Every structure is written in structure tokens, then in C-alpha cells.
Amino acid sequence: MPKFHTLNVKEVRKETNDTVSVAFDVPNDLKADYQFIQGQYLTLKAMINGEEVRRSYSICSSPMDEELRVAIKKVEEGRFSTFANEVLKADDKLEVMTPMGRFYTEVHSEQSKKYVAFAAGSGITPIISIMKTVLETESESEFILFYGNQKTDTIIFKEAIDGLKNTNMQRLSVYHILSREAIGSSLFEGRIDKERCEKFCNLFLDVESVDEFFMCGPESMIFDVKDTLETLGVDKKKIHFELFTTSATPAPQKPKKKKAISNEDLSDITVILDSHSYQFQLGEDGENLLDAALKEGADLPFACKGGVCCTCRAKITEGTVDMTVNYALEPWEVEQGFVLACQAHPTSKKVVMSFDET
Numbered sequence: 001m002p003k004f005h006t007l008n009v010k011e012v013r014k015e016t017n018d019t020v021s022v023a024f025d026v027p028n029d030l031k032a033d034y035q036f037i038q039g040q041y042l043t044l045k046a047m048i049n050g051e052e053v054r055r056s057y058s059i060c061s062s063p064m065d066e067e068l069r070v071a072i073k074k075v076e077e078g079r080f081s082t083f084a085n086e087v088l089k090a091d092d093k094l095e096v097m098t099p100m101g102r103f104y105t106e107v108h109s110e111q112s113k114k115y116v117a118f119a120a121g122s123g124i125t126p127i128i129s130i131m132k133t134v135l136e137t138e139s140e141s142e143f144i145l146f147y148g149n150q151k152t153d154t155i156i157f158k159e160a161i162d163g164l165k166n167t168n169m170q171r172l173s174v175y176h177i178l179s180r181e182a183i184g185s186s187l188f189e190g191r192i193d194k195e196r197c198e199k200f201c202n203l204f205l206d207v208e209s210v211d212e213f214f215m216c217g218p219e220s221m222i223f224d225v226k227d228t229l230e231t232l233g234v235d236k237k238k239i240h241f242e243l244f245t246t247s248a249t250p251a252p253q254k255p256k257k258k259k260a261i262s263n264e265d266l267s268d269i270t271v272i273l274d275s276h277s278y279q280f281q282l283g284e285d286g287e288n289l290l291d292a293a294l295k296e297g298a299d300l301p302f303a304c305k306g307g308v309c310c311t312c313r314a315k316i317t318e319g320t321v322d323m324t325v326n327y328a329l330e331p332w333e334v335e336q337g338f339v340l341a342c343q344a345h346p347t348s349k350k351v352v353m354s355f356d357e358t
């Protein structure tokens with residue numbers, strides 16, 4: 001079960017004008033809890049202007065760095081990101097949830113694979129963690145990165161990427177794409193969209209020989225690249241993407257009328273967490289199971305409340321629910337009854353949802 005602990009901020013480092021990376025001190029007795037896999041994220045919690053705010057940020061370090069560090073890009077009207085960029089400093093304390101996320105494939109020293117990543121802006125954060133880990137662990141593997149930014153000076157981790165390139169000349173290729181700076185080549189000027197992605201695939205890749213594709217950035221880029229790859233015949237199992245929790249995350253909507261429960265016909269809900277059960281009734285008021293259970297005092301894990309981060313993953317062990325959106329669960333998980341509690345609405349008279357099933 002994911003759990004919050006109070007960690008000391010070891011360093012806040014300015015990476016670009018509007019991005020900091022934040023490293024944490026992890027005490028020895030919590031080292032095992034904060035062991036992470038490349039590509040995972042942390043959910044941070046702070047009181048900002050008297051209000052609790054939680055946000056998830058990808059880890060940018062590699063498990064081999066022996067450092068727990070996330071990158072936080074300031075977004076317009078982003079309460080947490082503004083706080084992190086303008087107020088947070090070394091030796092402050094933050095509530096940090098144990099690492100979560102499945103944006104990775106297993107690395108093994110004997111593997112020889114081809115990896116391709118498409119990142120835009122702060123989408124580089126989990127990608128650089130994956131890239132460092134692959135290059136350090138798999139001496140025979142190759143990595144190609146397509147990285148979109150507005151201008152050269154907004155490229156996050158530019159030095160680190162250049163450093164990786166210098167030490168892995170034969171195995172790492174990096175292509176920068178800039179949307180607001182002329183670089184003398186129309187191919188690399190603009191955004192990573194369907195057309196450009198197709199051109200990159202034709203010019204720089206033997207798509208069939210690629211073992212894993214990773215994408216992280218704005219939703220439009222992710223779906224453009226995903227669609228292009230699928231059109232080119234790439235097996236869906238090789239395509240991995242991570243959507244970020246942003247203010248653009250769609251707000252939960254009411255469930256569809258025809259499947260909703262009427263007010264006279266309230267559902268009996270049981271939520272199980274750490275072997276404790278919480279019971280309440282829920283009707284057709286559009287409230288999701290997560291919010292309803294939080295009101296009942298269940299300290300459930302959550303971050304984005306937008307169906308993106310997967311922090312609120314639980315299993316329906318009895319009854320049925322509808323999910324408004326699902327950007328996080330794999331088809332096999334949905335088949336096995338896993339749901340995103342923040343998106344789940346009851347569609348049967350009785351529903352049992354457990355956070356203890358993994």
C-alpha cells in the first residue's frame with residue numbers, strides 16, 4: 001500500500017527558468033519503502049495557503065544514482081508547481097508518498113534491446129530515469145530519444161543528456177525538436193505531431209526492430225505518436241506512455257444516465273483498506289467512490305483525481321461500477337476487476353471495493 005512519510009528536502013536545484021528538481025533525504029529505516037523503479041513517480045503533499053494540495057511528479061534519478069529526486073515544472077496557475085519553484089527550499093519538510101507507477105519495462109544486464117522515446121517538455125523526467133538505467137544496466141542496448149521543447153534554453157536536463165550522449169556515443173542518439181526557435185531544418189522545427197513522428201520513424205528507425213517505445217508529455221503528443229506507431233504496425237504491447245497530471249486533466253463527469261442508480265435505489269458500498277472496512281450508501285449524485293469514501297473518513301491513496309495517475313487503484317470484489325475515464329489501467333487489469341476509485345460510480349445495488357488486493 002502506498003503511504004506518506006515526512007521527508008526532509010535535501011536540495012532544490014534550478015534546472016531551467018521554470019523548472020526545479022527536488023531531492024529528498026531518505027532515512028535508513030525508510031530506504032526499502034522508497035526504493036523505486038526507473039519511470040516511477042512520487043506524490044507530494046503540502047499545505048499551501050491553508051489548503052492541502054497533492055501532486056504527482058516523476059522521478060528523474062535512476063535507481064542506481066542512490067538519490068530520490070523529482071523534477072517540477074511550473075505550470076500556469078499550478079499551486080504546487082509554483083510553490084515548489086518559488087518557495088520550497090532545502091531542509092523544508094514535505095509529505096512524500098512511497099513510489100508508484102508502471103511506466104517501465106524490466107531491465108537486465110544480458111538484454112540487448114532497442115528503445116525509442118518521445119518526450120516533450122517536462123515529459124523528459126521519467127524518460128531520463130529510464131534512459132540512464134537502460135544505458136547503465138544493458139551494455140548492448142541502444143536508445144533513441146526525440147525530445148521536443150520550445151527553445152534551447154527550456155530544454156530540461158540538457159547537460160545531463162549531453163553527458164549521457166558523450167559516454168554512450170554508439171548507443172544513444174538524441175534529436176531535439178524546437179517549436180519556437182529556428183534551427184535551420186524544418187524537420188526539427190515545430191511540435192512532435194503525427195506527420196513529424198511518421199517522418200522520424202521512416203528516416204531514423206527500423207520500426208520493426210524496436211523493442212520498446214516510451215512516450216511522455218502532453219496528451220496530444222502522446223496520442224499522435226501512439227496512433228502513428230499503431231498505423232505503422234507496432235504491437236500495442238511495445239507502446240508505453242505516461243500522461244501527466246496537469247490542470248488540463250479532465251474533471252470527473254457524472255456517470256451516464258442509463259447506468260446510474262436512482263436516488264430511491266441507493267447502492268450499499270463497502271470499501272476495504274488495511275483490513276478495515278467502511279460502509280456507506282451512494283446514490284445518483286455523480287460522486288465517485290473515492291470522494292464518497294474520503295468523506296467517510298477512509299484515508300485512501302489518491303493524487304490526480306483525474307483518472308491519470310493510478311494512485312487510487314482498487315479492486316471491485318463484488319458488484320459493478322462504471323469508470324468515467326481511465327488513462328491509467330491496462331486492459332487486463334480492468335478485466336480482473338481493478339478500477340480507479342476516483343472515476344468509479346456504482347452500477348449495482350451492492351459494491352465492495354478493496355485497496356488490499358494487488
Ligand code: FES
Pocket residue numbers: 301302303304305306307308309310311312313328340341342343
Ligand atoms: S487519483 Fe489519480 S487516477 Fe485516481
